[in-house]
Amino acid sequence: MSPKPDAAKSFCDLLESESNKSTGLAAIETLHDVLNHCNATTAAELENNLVSVVRAMEKTDYSSTSIRSATDLFRRFISLAPAELLDQADFSQVLEFYRKRGINFIDRVSRSRALISKYARPFFRNNMNILTHSYSKVVLEAICDAHSAGISIHVWVTESQPDASGRRMHERLTSCGINSTLVLDSCVGYLMERIQMVLVGAEGVMETGGIINKIGTLNVAIFVKEYPLNQADIPQEFKYRTSVIENKDLALEHPEVDYTPPQYINLLITDLGILPPAAVGEELIKLYI
Template sequence: MVSGDSKNVQTFRKSLETDPNKSTGLAAIETLYDVLKNTRASTAGEFQDELGNAVKEMLTTDYSSTSIRSATNLFRKFISLAPVDITEKTDFSEILEFYRKRGVTFIERVSRSRSLISKYAKPFFRNNMNILTHSYSKVVLSALHEAHECGIEFHVWVTESQPDASGKRMHEALKSLGIETTLVLDSCVGYLMERMQMVVVGAEGVMETGGIINKIGTLNVSIIAKTLNVPVFVMAESIKFVDEYPLNQEDIPETFKYRSSVIAKNNLASEHPEVDYTPPQYLNLLITDLGILPPAAVGEELIKLYT
């Protein structure tokens, strides 16, 4: 943890450092739940301000702002969905107790997301498949591990995913699990694609369009796959569903494209974006904890999540 961090940022960082396999979104939700447990707010307005300030503080870190924003928005919406007999109580402490129960329920659901995705993904894996993945994704790693544990043998080709070489982390993680894997240059995706039976990627955020925000280069991989008729599957928790409707790369908010410390330099013209937007036409299916969805279904699911 960084000296001088606020209490909320310290809680957030500690949650991720204690469990390296935890998602950014879940850590953000647990941080808001910590605020909920300890709040002394006497009105709904005061309490919402506390939550809003906690979110702003977490967004100053260099963790994915896309994941933080989507997860915390859904958490705040979920806990506040209360029946009239609760919301009309004059004692705000009783309303907070209801919120706390809802918060526990939400965290329990999110904690099961990865195992549900692995369950839904398993039928897509077959023996002797060549699978291409890009960058490092905890949920993709979990699904591949689950399929391998069930006795399915396949070979995973992992792009280096420059400029941070996050694919090397994925490659090493796969090797440690006993999964056959090869690390490849980003520039050889076109050369390799005709040998692949499937492309599997994670996502920092699933947009209302059904497209995804993910590590830079995901768009390149998906376009090549589409051209060569190789299916592209996205694995993402529903807490990554974002109420944004980008139509092109320019529509991606700067806070999604760059980390907080980079934006603070105030010289983005010389910076390399960390993510790109892959439109839905290049994706076949989204494998989520809500089930297997076509990209076109994301908008409807977002409406359900936010109402």
């Protein structure tokens, strides 16, 4: 059976109807829905179906980084079946096993934002100045939870051009009663001496421990470091929306993300716990065991 032709539309509808849902979680839920309706008879056929759905979702204007990283983890996680099960002629039993694994994975991802907020809490202190860049739902939840716990903080938010996504972050923080100041991207160096913590989201965490995130994240990270490498290795589909890649001259376009190497990151606060960048590869391996 070929994948549902409306899978990409279902993915977009999920995100439009549930504004608080992450792109990664919506991609995983879409893939699991396809899995529920699939009657593939071999692992190769199933993989082809899932890959075609992932490619369809990547052609939307949502973050390709988030879609690819989340669905890669999902496909690897569900496929960890016992050898004796994979050796059976009846592939329907394998499919059922994958579906159950998929439900467990979705439950895990659904709880990740709350877990990250919990792990981040000890880093917040009263009267702390925090700098954040762009709009991140997980960063917003962590800050709002700390505020609700009675911790007094001031958040400085970069405008995050070219789409000014920082304005949205500033508005959400203000609506939660949190002291927040919107600043120009170019003000980061001027502000840094009064900042006690820089907290940013990540569209994707690389196995190196570095992160892919909104363009300008690297600039924030290197104010006390030297710039060591260029950004040419980031795939085009990560840097630009599909509609831009298909219809415009990329030489005239502004990329949407950059890569921040692990040497500029102190800690990664994840649903698996607090990790130094060097531990990311090892933890990913553990996730599949």
